[in-house]
Amino acid sequence: xxxxxxxxxxxxxxxxxxxxxxxxxxxxxxxxxxxxxxxxxxxxxxxxxxxxxxxxxxxxxxxxxxxxxxxxxxxxxxxxxxxxxxxxxxxxxxxxxxxxxxxxxxxxxxxxxxxxxxxxxxxxxxxxxxxxxxxxxxxxxxxxxxxxxxxxxxxxxxxxxxxxxxxxxxxxxxxxxxxxxxxxxxxxxxxxxxxxxxxxxxxxxxxxxxxxxxxxxxxxxxxxxxxxxxxxxxxxxxxxxxxxxxxxxxxxxxxxxxxxxxxxxxxxxxxxxxxxxxxxxxxxxxxxxxxxxxxxxxxxxxxxxxxxxxxxxxxxxxxxxxxxxxxxxxxxxxxxxx
Amino acid sequence: xxxxxxxxxxxxxxxxxxxxxxxxxxxxxxxxxxxxxxxxxxxxxxxxxxxxxxxxxxxxxxxxxxxxxxxxxxxxxxxxxxxxxxxxxxxxxxxxxxxxxxxxxxxxxxxxxxxxxxxxxxxxxxxxxxxxxxxxxxxxxxxxxxxxxxxxxxxxxxxxxxxxxxxxxxxxxxxxxxxxxxxxxxxxxxxxxxxxxxxxxxxxxxxxxxxxxxxxxxxxxxxxxxxxxxxxxxxxxxxxxxxxxxxxxxxxxxxxxxxxxxxxxxxxxxxxxxxxxxxxxxxxxxxxxxxxxxxxxxxxxxxxxxxxxxxxxxxxxxxxxxxxxxxxxxxxxxxxxxxxxxxxxxxxxxxxxxxxxxxxxxxxxxxxxxxxxxxxxxxxxxxxxxxxxxxxxxxxxxxxxxxxxxxxxxxxxxxxxxxxxxxxxxxxxxxxxxxxxxxxxxxxxxxxxxxxxxxxxxxxxxxxxxxxxxxxxxxxxxxxxxxxxxxxxxxxxxxxxxxxxxxxxxxxxxxxxxxxxxxxxxxxxxxxxxxxxxxxxxxxxxxxxxxxxxxxxxxxxxxxxxxxxxxxxxxxxxxxxxxxxxxxxxxxxxxxxxxxxxxxxxxxxxxxxxxxx
Numbered sequence: 003x004x005x006x007x008x009x010x011x012x013x014x015x016x017x018x019x020x021x022x023x024x025x026x027x028x029x030x031x032x033x034x035x036x037x038x039x040x041x042x043x044x045x046x047x048x049x050x051x052x053x054x055x056x057x058x059x060x061x062x063x064x065x066x067x068x069x070x071x072x073x074x075x076x077x078x079x080x081x082x083x084x085x086x087x088x089x090x091x092x093x094x095x096x097x098x099x100x101x102x103x104x105x106x107x108x109x110x111x112x113x114x115x116x117x118x119x120x121x122x123x124x125x126x127x128x129x130x131x132x133x134x135x136x137x138x139x140x141x142x143x144x145x146x147x148x149x150x151x152x153x154x155x156x157x158x159x160x161x162x163x164x165x166x167x168x169x170x171x172x173x174x175x176x177x178x179x180x181x182x183x184x185x186x187x188x189x190x191x192x193x194x195x196x197x198x199x200x201x202x203x204x205x206x207x208x209x210x211x212x213x214x215x216x217x218x219x220x221x222x223x224x225x226x227x228x229x230x231x232x233x234x235x236x237x238x239x240x241x242x243x244x245x246x247x248x249x250x251x252x253x254x255x256x257x258x259x260x261x262x263x264x265x266x267x268x269x270x271x272x273x274x275x276x277x278x279x280x281x282x283x284x285x286x287x288x289x290x291x292x293x294x295x296x297x298x299x300x301x302x303x304x305x306x307x308x309x310x311x312x313x314x315x316x317x318x319x320x321x322x323x324x325x326x327x328x329x330x331x332x333x334x335x336x337x338x339x340x
Numbered sequence: 341x342x343x344x345x346x347x348x349x350x351x352x353x354x355x356x357x358x359x360x361x362x363x364x365x366x367x368x369x370x371x372x373x374x375x376x377x378x379x380x381x382x383x384x385x386x387x388x389x390x391x392x393x394x395x396x397x398x399x400x401x402x403x404x405x406x407x408x409x410x411x412x413x414x415x416x417x418x419x420x421x422x423x424x425x426x427x428x429x430x431x432x433x434x435x436x437x438x439x440x441x442x443x444x445x446x447x448x449x450x451x452x453x454x455x456x457x458x459x460x461x462x463x464x465x466x467x468x469x470x471x472x473x474x475x476x477x478x479x480x481x482x483x484x485x486x487x488x489x490x491x492x493x494x495x496x497x498x499x500x501x502x503x504x505x506x507x508x509x510x511x512x513x514x515x516x517x518x519x520x521x522x523x524x525x526x527x528x529x530x531x532x533x534x535x536x537x538x539x540x541x542x543x544x545x546x547x548x549x550x551x552x553x554x555x556x557x558x559x560x561x562x563x564x565x566x567x568x569x570x571x572x573x574x575x576x577x578x579x580x581x582x583x584x585x586x587x588x589x590x591x592x593x594x595x596x597x598x599x600x601x602x603x604x605x606x607x608x609x610x611x612x613x614x615x616x617x618x619x620x621x622x623x624x625x626x627x628x629x630x631x632x633x634x635x636x637x638x639x640x641x642x643x644x645x646x647x648x649x650x651x652x653x654x655x656x657x658x659x660x661x662x663x664x665x666x667x668x669x670x671x672x673x674x675x676x677x678x679x680x681x682x683x684x685x686x687x688x689x690x691x692x693x694x695x696x697x698x699x700x701x702x703x704x705x706x707x708x709x710x711x712x713x714x715x716x717x718x719x720x721x722x723x724x725x726x727x728x729x730x731x732x733x734x735x736x737x738x739x740x741x742x743x744x745x746x747x748x749x750x751x752x753x754x755x756x757x758x759x760x761x762x763x764x765x766x767x768x769x770x771x772x773x774x775x776x777x778x779x780x781x782x783x784x785x786x787x788x789x790x791x792x793x794x795x796x797x798x799x800x801x802x803x804x805x806x807x808x809x810x811x812x813x814x815x816x817x818x819x820x821x822x823x824x825x826x827x828x829x830x831x832x833x834x835x836x837x838x839x840x841x842x843x844x845x846x847x848x849x850x851x852x853x854x855x856x857x858x859x860x861x862x863x864x865x866x867x868x869x870x871x872x873x874x875x876x877x878x879x880x881x882x883x884x885x886x887x888x889x890x891x892x893x894x895x896x897x898x899x900x901x902x903x904x905x906x907x908x909x910x911x912x913x914x915x916x917x918x919x920x921x922x923x924x925x926x927x928x929x930x931x932x933x934x935x936x937x938x939x940x941x942x943x944x945x946x947x948x949x950x951x952x953x
Contacts, residue, residue, distance in 0.1 A: 053638070069805075070643055071804070072806065072808060073663060076663065076666075079601075079633040079637050082626070082637050086637065087645065087648070091795050199721075306425075315622075336575045339569075
């Protein structure tokens with residue numbers, strides 16, 4: 003490979019708290035980028051990392067790429083402008099759950115709807131960290147935080163449902179401790195043509211420690227999560243003997259070898275299925291009823307916004323009679339004074 | 341019967357009717373036709389925000405004023421020579437604008453009991469409005485339109501829609517306009533998609549013309565000789581169209597693509613619509629999900645190397661405030677076009693004002709200066725937009741260009757320039773010698789502008805953002821660095837003054853009174869000053885196209901007069917700004933905040949009063 007992860011590391015001191023989940027996501031991104039450059043044949047200067055405001059949004063300063071640290075919630079709009087202006091760039095975006103889903107919720111759903119070719123890495127720690135511990139739109143119902151001392155009385159967003167509801171073409175989920183998996187997901191996201199949303203479940207050691215510990219603890223992780231890969235059986239568990247089947251209109255966890263269940267009965271993951279039904283069910287799975295799905299849940303091909311813009315411009319230009327501003331000024335009704 | 345044809349220097353015609361009566365089209369066709377004929381002209385559309393306000397009511401009246409003349413025309417005129425009133429409500433709302441000698445053309449079919457009641461008339465509307473001494477031409481326009489088109493094959497509703505063409509035909513006769521121009525227009529508008537509408541519209545237009553020539557009610561007809569203008573190719577252009585074209589021209593001169601990220605908002609939307617057409621000139625438009633996304637996509641596009649713009653009006657500008665700060669902090673070249681309307685809040689969306697000046701000067705957090713300019717006439721919007729883009733690109737700063745609903749929707753004839761006469765635009769691009777050691781906030785010692793490196797350029801990787809940084813682009817909260825950067829950003833904006841034209845004075849350089857204006861009041865103020873002078877008053881006039889920074893000779897100009905009268909369509913924003921920037925002078929004010937342009941007459945009185953004080 004032409005680049006290694008050190009090529010994407012800037013000389014800036016990383017200022018996240020020790021033990022913050024963001025460190026691991028940054029490391030995965032720095033490892034994924036050389037592979038993306040290789041896969042797409044891109045030089046490093048074609049990578050741009052954009053962010054909004056929040057702890058995770060400091061990320062562009064730590065990448066030795068072009069970077070834009072925006073304002074709260076607006077990263078998606080800035081990324082959109084960059085990509086439309088120059089579609090040959092590989093645009094990445096780092097944003098948190100508050101940034102992307104509260105103040106920036108509108109831009110987020112519209113980017114997904116347009117399917118513009120950007121890669122959104124959504125750091126979900128279910129808390130506002132930079133402002134020191136208020137609940138976010140992904141905080142669990144009843145979460146006790148500084149602004150909800152008696153527990154929240156509002157339902158959280160599931161980022162996957164939002165993406166799929168907007169007919170997103172790519173959704174994946176990673177977990178901060180899973181460096182290899184995260185790297186694999188990011189390569190898939192960056193090589194996907196269209197809006198890729200990667201939800202990174204991250205821990206906030208200071209304000210929401212153990213945010214995802216029910217599924218991330220080493221001892222129980224294998225039983226409480228399932229890693230989905232296109233074309234592979236939906237099997238999980240420490241002993242690799244649990245799987246997912248369809249029971250009527252719902253998913254169900256079964257044990258291979260029990261009640262006559264064999265590996266053949268287990269569903270095979272199809273990330274390329276256009277219908278969002280099964281992907282929605284997979285993205286919605288919550289422990290303890292289900293394992294939490296990690297990996298690439300959805301990856302389908304569709305027309306992209308930036309591609310559409312370019313194609314339309316070419317078509318219109320091919321037929322146009324106006325090729326310069328002088329042509330334009332003299333078009334339509336004019337008259338001459340002699 | 342033989343009509344007498346009277347030569348007149350100029351006339352003001354106001355077409356008024358229900359908001360569904362097609363008055364905007366009628367008025368603009370009459371204007372275009374007069375422009376092609378060679379008259380000087382100025383137009384003023386004045387319509388309600390509702391697409392179809394309650395039928396026949398006063399609130400639903402839509403008007404379009406055309407002022408045409410054989411000399412240069414700089415305002416749509418205060419009072420009208422002819423009012424076309426398609427219903428009683430239109431007569432009621434516009435009667436106050438009638439000259440003593442005015443003609444009033446009404447559709448008598450609409451003056452039935454129901455129509456009179458909706459407009460709130462009890463008896464004879466002319467007596468009630470005290471305009472019975474005007475020349476009233478009462479024609480059964482609706483009936484005649486149905487009669488004209490009874491064999492056309494059009495349905496009842498479609499025929500009803502043609503009555504504006506009958507009226508236009510009558511107006512063409514009265515003002516000696518050839519209807520052939522309209523024929524050509526009808527062919528263009530309907531020829532392809534609705535060829536069945538061409539012949540009926542032609543017929544009804546011609547029938548209207550013939551009807552007017554046959555009836556006895558029209559005492560005289562009028563002729564307005566073409567203006568003796570500088571030779572060249574001319575066209576009629578609205579301010580919004582001119583802004584769009586000026587931006588395209590700047591992109592061409594800079595060798596850049598144009599990106600426009602905008603959200604539809606009255607009265608600025610036509611700029612986005614116009615740019616959306618011109619993909620063949622490298623324009624990309626993005627109809628954003630909201631105003632904030634409009635400016636943020638533009639900021640992204642500017643970072644990526646486009647000439648980026650966003651267009652809006654007052655409420656939209658409020659939403660863009662935080663992102664404007666980001667553009668100031670990242671020092672990226674974007675143009676923000678604000679076509680002002682009556683506020684606050686939603687205000688009166690279709691009415692004109694100059695009430696956003698304080699917002700663009702001061703409406704951001706932190707020390708956040710940017711360049712503020714204003715266009716002064718519909719055609720001037722072209723040069724203003726070109727210059728705004730040139731300054732943004734060459735000084736790497738956001739520039740706010742203030743337009744007004746009055747300019748955006750208004751139109752005037754424009755001698756088409758040649759792009760060869762416009763200067764090149766040369767942004768301060770990153771130098772080859774900086775490859776590998778690019779410092780994003782190092783400045784050109786002369787302009788104080790930083791250099792522009794865009795993603796894709798090898799060896800210029802750097803980060804920008806809303807946090808304070810040092811020259812190297814590294815985050816810094818050091819007090820001395822912050823003070824330095826605040827000073828430098830302000831200095832960069834104030835040095836734009838080195839590149840803008842000096843303030844010109846219309847009239848003597850010294851005297852008892854200087855009238856000061858900015859933006860779209862130019863036509864009214866210059867006419868008022870000319871009139872005041874012709875009445876023997878001693879008055880000079882200075883009009884500001886550049887507001888921040890001010891032209892370098894501003895203090896020198898202002899020092900020449902005993903009194904300074906600042907006239908603007910707000911409560912005194914520019915006067916307040918001048919007081920804070922140039923406190924050594926005293927300023928008098930003339931202000932109007934009615935959602936309407938000035939009247940020349942009221943300005944002349946204000947000048948007279950100022951001279952007396």
